[in-house]
Structures are given as structure tokens and as C-alpha cells.
């Protein structure tokens with residue numbers, strides 16, 4: 310079937326599949342010499358949650374800004390609910406809500422005033438705007454502070470107010486750019502509850518995050534981008550399978566024995582062990598070895614006379630996935646350990662070529 | 666396919682115009698609310714100009730000889746109103762830079778509202794703010810001896826001209842705020858360019874008292890022309906040569922900086 314979109318453009322859909330809420334194809338964007346996006350593709354089916362994951366500067370915000378019509382791409386296309394972001398931006402805007410990386414609230418105005426004004430700008434009548442503000446303040450647990458200036462709110466409340474403002478127009482597709490960055494653990498959990506509730510109402514959600522546990526917790530599908538390219542996509546479980554089974558992890562408190570420890574367990578590991586030199590932490594991938602592999606590791610280290618702490622067997626986390634895919638941890642980027650990281654990234658790039 | 670896209674069809678032109686006006690009013694109201702909530706803004710827009718009136722009237726005034734019947738206070742008031750209208754434009758630049766940095770403009774631009782309403786609402790609110798300031802200054806001026814000497818209609822004309830002048834400067838300021846983007850830089854640089862223009866003009870002292878090379882600049886720059894026109898409207902004397910030249914200047918500035926501001930707004934990220 311063929312869908313007529315604005316300006317007489319057509320989007321072809323294979324029979325029997327419903328159009329995705331978000332379709333992104335070959336998206337490219339440069340800022341002068343910086344290639345922020347170098348060809349990004351993904352789709353988000355209606356009513357599902359996509360977690361867009363990547364370190365600082367990966368291009369997450371750039372994707373969100375293009376999809377919300379704030380920025381024009383240099384190449385490729387993006388379609389939201391059947392409307393092309395470049396050719397029918399007005400139609401796209403009627404279908405979306407955005408809570409950007411900065412909380413877009415006016416600190417001098419009260420929470421209620423902030424929401425009422427956004428309601429008016431969605432062309433609701435005054436009584437409708439008021440009612441919508443009351444409902445949302447109630448739902449996001451800010452009713453008690455409704456008439457206080459927003460600058461007196463806690464970080465978590467400001468985020469919730471910002472999220473409430475993005476929902477005023479009942480958007481079919483919602484974009485949240487790092488909704489929990491800077492929140493304390495309790496506020497983060499609260500935010501997750503709010504987001505889960507939203508999604509259960511059928512809203513399609515694109516969520517960017519630097520926190521792997523957050524994507525794991527909230528997203529149906531995860532797209533990992535780094536340096537403007539998609540380096541992996543799939544469900545959290547699929548991504549974890551890529552790491553190749555269980556991990557045995559331990560710390561060697563005496564750094565001078567690290568080499569001995571590695572020699573002792575090298576036979577157990579599938580592929581190179583991962584070593585965090587600073588922390589003295591060793592991670593080895595043991596495939597389907599399970600608890601036998603753990604016992605084996607203990608025995609070998611004991612035989613070599615190396616003392617360890619924190620010995621454990623665990624399933625891979627998305628952090629491990631990130632490490633395996635990019636050659637650096639998700640939060641490494643900002644620390645900027647130039648030489649070592651660049652070397653590892655090259656290896657990551659080779660591995661990328663194998664897996665895709 | 667989800668039907669969400671079909672719920673809100675493209676509106677007709679009449680509806681769009683109504684929304685454009687409504688959105689501008691909403692944002693005007695929003696800007697004024699913020700203004701009323703921040704004591705510093707009120708001090709800046711009301712107390713500071715009043716202080717200028719008193720300083721110039723009583724501290725510098727005695728040393729400045731202007732040779733007009735009403736004395737220095739009559740000479741001063743149109744100048745100080747013009748200067749205040751120009752300086753009020755810093756508020757436009759700061760507010761836009763702030764909204765840009767905070768992501769407020771991103772939110773607005775991702776909504777189905779009229780995009781131009783952000784600038785229109787901002788400028789309308791600034792004009793209203795300016796009018797309040799000018800009326801306060803005039804009230805203080807009357808207390809310290811200033812009088813309109815040319816009748817009511819030219820007096821209203823003077824106020825209108827000063828607001829028009831202020832709004833024109835606001836367009837330049839809007840461009841500066843949106844181009845610089847960084848609130849602190851705007852605080853630092855947003856007014857600097859206005860100092861030579863307002864002080865090297867006929868606003869506070871007769872141009873004849875300046876050195877010759879400055880006079881050439883002072884006599885031909887727009888602030889002098891606008892203030893001379895305001896002075897003629899307030900006190901009498903030949904109006905039209907100054908008025909026409911100032912209106913041409915203001916139109917020229919608008920033609921250049923209006924589109925620049927709109928472009929900077931569209932591209933702002």
C-alpha cells in the first residue's frame with residue numbers, strides 16, 4: 310500500500326506491515342569539519358521505545374534535533390508518522406513532543422504558568438489549558454508546588470515539569486534527550502516509572518541516554534551510535550549475546566601480580582581478557598562455561614599464588630557490550646585518554662566490520 | 666499506519682492568521698510576566714533611567730549651557746528618553762540568548778505554533794516595557810521642571826517616535842543576542858556599541874561643544890537625528906528635516922537587521 314504524505318510525496322510500504330512511527334534513512338549532518346552524523350538508519354515501530362545510546366558527542370542530540378525539525382539534515386531522510394521532517398515540518402510538529410537535553414522551562418514562572426502557556430501555544434482554549442495543566446501537575450506529582458516559581462523546584466521536579474510540558478499536545482511520538490542526566494538515583498527511578506507509564510498508554514518513544522542500564526530498563530530496541538555511525542542495533546538481550554556468554558571478573562589488589570594473574574587465566578578466556586590497569590580489574594569472557602569456569606579460575610589463580618578480591622560470574626551488561634563494540638567504555642569519551650583509546654578504537658572498528 | 670497524523674489537518678489561512686496573533690499575544694504576556702517577577706529587571710528598566718534624569722539634571726546640568734528658553738532640563742528630557750529606549754534593547758538580547766541556551770526556543774520551534782510569534786511577542790512586550798519606562802521618566806521630568814512646550818499631539822508624536830526608535834534598536838539587539846547566543850557575552854557586549862552612539866550625539870550636550878572631528882560624526886548619525894526630531898516635537902522648532910531623515914535611517918536599519926534577526930532565529934541552535 311502507498312501512503313500519501315504532505316506535498317504529494319509518497320512512501321511505499323510493503324503489504325501487511327504497518328508504517329513505522331519513525332523512519333530514519335542514511336541521515337547525515339556535518340557542522341563545518343565535524344561529521345556529527347555519517348549515515349544513520351533505524352526504524353521505530355508504533356507504540357515501542359527506542360533507546361538511542363552513545364557516549365558524549367556520538368550524535369544523539371543531532372538525531373533528535375533533526376527528527377524534531379530543529380535542524381535540517383545534509384543528506385538522507387526522516388519520516389515521522391508518515392510526514393517527512395524536511396518537506397512537511399509543520400505536520401511533524403503536530404505529532405511530536407520534545408523534552409530536550411536542557412530543561413526548557415522558564416524559572417521565574419510557576420509550574421502552572423509554564424504549562425498553561427505551552428497549552429495556549431498548542432491552541433487550546435484558556436479553560437482547556439488550565440485543565441490540562443492541572444491534570445499534568447497532578448499526574449507528575451508537582452501539584453503541591455504548582456504555584457511556586459519553577460526555579461525553586463528540585464532537579465527531578467524540573468525534569469518532570471519539562472516532561473509534562475512536552476506532553477501537552479498529546480503527541481503520538483515523544484522525544485526525550487537524556488531525561489535522567491544529572492538526577493540522583495531516587496529521582497531517576499521516579500522518572501523511569503513516569504516514562505513506563507507513558508509508554509503503556511501507547512506513545513512511541515525515542516529516548517537518548519548515556520546510561521546503559523537505563524536503555525536496558527526502558528527500551529524495546531536499542532541503537533548504539535558512536536562517532537555518527539550506528540555500531541549496533543537490537544534488543545538488550547541480542548546485544549548482550551554479542552559479547553559471547555558469561556563473564557568472570559576479579560580484582561588483583563597487588564598490581565605487580567597482574568601479569569601473573571593474566572597468565573594463569575589466559576587458557577580460560579575466549580578472546581583477550583579485558584584489563585582495567587588503573588583499577589586492577591580483569592574481565593574474561595568464559596562462553597558457556599558457567600560456574601565451572603568460575604571454579605576453574607579460582608583454582609588457577611590460587612595455584613599461581615595470586616590473591617584476588619571481588620571474584621564473580623555474571624551476565625554481560627550493556628557496558629560490556631559497549632566495550633566490545635567500540636573498544637572503549639560508554640563514559641570514557643569525556644575523560645579523553647587520547648593515545649590508548651585511539652589504538653583500541655581501531656580494533657573496535659575491525660570487530661565492527663566482522664559483526665555487520 | 667497510525668492515525669495520529671490525521672487528527673490535526675493542515676489549518677486554513679484564516680485560522681493560521683488567528684493563531685499567529687494569538688501566539689504572539691501569549692508570548693507577549695509571558696515576557697511581561699517574567700519581567701514583573703524579576704526585581705532586577707524592574708530596577709534596570711525604571712530606577713536606573715530615573716537616576717540618570719536626576720544626575721544629569723542636578724549634577725552635570727549646571728555646567729552645561731544649552732541656550733534654550735526652558736534651560737537644560739528641557740534639553741535633557743528628549744535625550745534621556747532616547748537613550749533609555751535604546752538601552753532597553755539589551756533586555757531583548759539577554760532574554761533571547763537565555764531562552765536559546767535554556768532550550769526554550771527549541772521547545773517552541775518543535776511545537777505547532779507560529780514560529781515568528783517568538784520574535785513578535787518579544788518585541789511587543791519590549792515595546793510595552795519601553796512605554797512604561799518612558800512614562801515614568803516623563804513623570805519624574807515633570808517633577809524636576811520639564812514641560813512639553815509644543816502642544817499635546819507633537820508630545821504624543823515624540824513618545825511614539827522614541828518607542829519606534831527603541832524597537833528598531835531592539836531588532837539589532839535581537840540579532841546580536843541570537844548571534845552571540847551566550848548570555849554572559851551578551852551581558853558584556855550587548856550595550857557597548859550603543860555608548861558611542863548615544864553619548865556622541867545631541868542627547869546630553871550640544872554638539873557644538875565637541876571637537877570638530879567628532880561633530881561630523883555626531884551631526885550625521887541616527888541617534889542625533891532621532892533626538893533632534895524628538896526635541897523639536899517636544900519643544901517646538903523645525904521638525905520635518907530631522908523627522909524625515911530619522912525615519913529613513915530607522916527604515917534602513919529595520920530592512921537590514923529585521924531579516925538578519927529572523928534568519929538568526931531560524932538558524933539558532
Ligand SMILES: Nc1ncnc2c1ncn2[C@@H]1O[C@H](COP(=O)(O)OP(=O)(O)OP(=O)(O)O)[C@@H](O)[C@H]1O
Nearest residue numbers: 340343345363364365366367368369370371372934
Ligand atoms: N551546532 C553545532 N555546531 C558545531 N558542532 C556541533 C553542533 N552541534 C553538535 N555539534 C558536534 O556534533 C557532534 C555530535 O554532537 P551531539 O550533540 O549530537 O552529541 P550527543 O551524542 O548528543 O552528545 P552528549 O551526550 O554530549 O549530549 C559533537 O562533536 C558536537 O561537538
Ligand SMILES: [Mg+2]
Nearest residue numbers: 369370371410
Ligand atoms: Mg546530547
